[in-house]
Amino acid sequence: MLLAQSCNGDDDAQQNSEPTLNTTWSLINVSGGFAGVDDDFESGIITWHFNNEASEITVINNDTSNAIHSGYASGTYTYEVITTPNDTTLVIGNTDLKITTLTSSQLILDEGMISDGFQYTFSR
Incomplete structure (x- = not known):
């Protein structure tokens, strides 16, 4: 019985942790675009490290x-997060990426353009 109770406590702690961008994410899939891209990448090949303090x-x-x-190509980019009652948007330069999913283990960003935008799926 103690084993079952300790497992529940771990699950509760994970569910109560606030998801954050402020970490390193691995890009694992890019899909969409005019050509119908659907490319998978091995975790760690392409990483995005968010630094909330510097907004980079x-x-x-x-x-x-x-x-x-x-x-994106390797480099450092500034960003801004804009939250409205309807959605949350990550702005990198002139590109708006809607944050469609943000959990402790998954991040999905969508350019939202019907025929030529990309969706980026990340894992942690």
Whole structure:
């Protein structure tokens, strides 16, 4: 019985933790675009490290595959998060990415353009 109770406590702690961008995320899939891209990437090949204090994302893109689109090139980008009653948007330069999912283990960003936007799926 003690084992079952201790497992429940761990689950509660994970459910109560607040999801945050402020960590390193691995890009694992890019889909969408005019060409109908659906490319998977091994975890750790392309990472985005969010630094909330500096409002910067450091992208390390070590993809050497023939993917049509692997997200942003390596570099440091400034960002802003805009929250409205209807949605939350991550703004990187001139690009607005809707945050459609943010959990402790998954982040999904969507450019939202019907025919030529991309959706980026990350894991932690």
